[in-house]
Amino acid sequence: MKDCIFCKIVRNEIPSYTIYEDDVVKAFLDISQGTPGHTLVIPKKHIANIFEYDPELAAQVFSRIPKIARAIKASNPDIKGMNIVNNNGQIAYQSVFHSHFHLVPRYTTHDDFAMIFKDNSNKYSPDDLKKIQTNIIDHIGD
Numbered sequence: 001m002k003d004c005i006f007c008k009i010v011r012n013e014i015p016s017y018t019i020y021e022d023d024v025v026k027a028f029l030d031i032s033q034g035t036p037g038h039t040l041v042i043p044k045k046h047i048a049n050i051f052e053y054d055p056e057l058a059a060q061v062f063s064r065i066p067k068i069a070r071a072i073k074a075s076n077p078d079i080k081g082m083n084i085v086n087n088n089g090q091i092a093y094q095s096v097f098h099s100h101f102h103l104v105p106r107y108t109t110h111d112d113f114a115m116i117f118k119d120n121s122n123k124y125s126p127d128d129l130k131k132i133q134t135n136i137i138d139h140i141g142d
């Protein structure tokens with residue numbers, strides 16, 4: 001896509017600190033470096049978000065992530081873990097609308113990355129959960 005910043009990175013029209021690329025994906029350092037080594041893995045084909053993947057592209061992209069993650073982890077003995085984050089839609093904090101996966105190495109409990117998973121389990125009855133389950137199941141395959 002002509003004006004997409006990540007397509008421009010794929011075409012090397014914008015420089016990037018690329019750590020891996022092949023015919024399907026490009027992985028490069030996120031300019032923000034949320035933590036040292038923060039990397040983005042993107043499909044070279046422009047798709048906006050997770051909802052636009054076909055099974056073949058999903059398999060190709062996801063299958064490459066573990067080896068990239070392992071290389072990042074191996075690059076620094078201080079890396080103790082990694083968050084892999086994929087934002088889809090503005091409401092979900094997506095700011096570049098070319099699908100990408102953040103690989104965020106984690107160093108300590110007080111490094112510069114945090115996620116909050118609230119525990120709302122006391123607000124849901126078994127019946128509520130059953131309704132949510134059924135509703136989603138009804139749309140698998142759409």
Ligand code: 5GP
Binds near residue numbers: 032096097
């Ligand atoms: P999002 O907010 O869409 O999940 O993540 C987009 C990411 O792209 C941000 O973390 C931002 O730092 C990164 N980013 C935006 N523009 C550039 C750029 O030109 N080069 C690189 N390497 N990263 C970028």
Ligand code: ZN
Binds near residue numbers: 004006007097
């Ligand atoms: Zn693009």
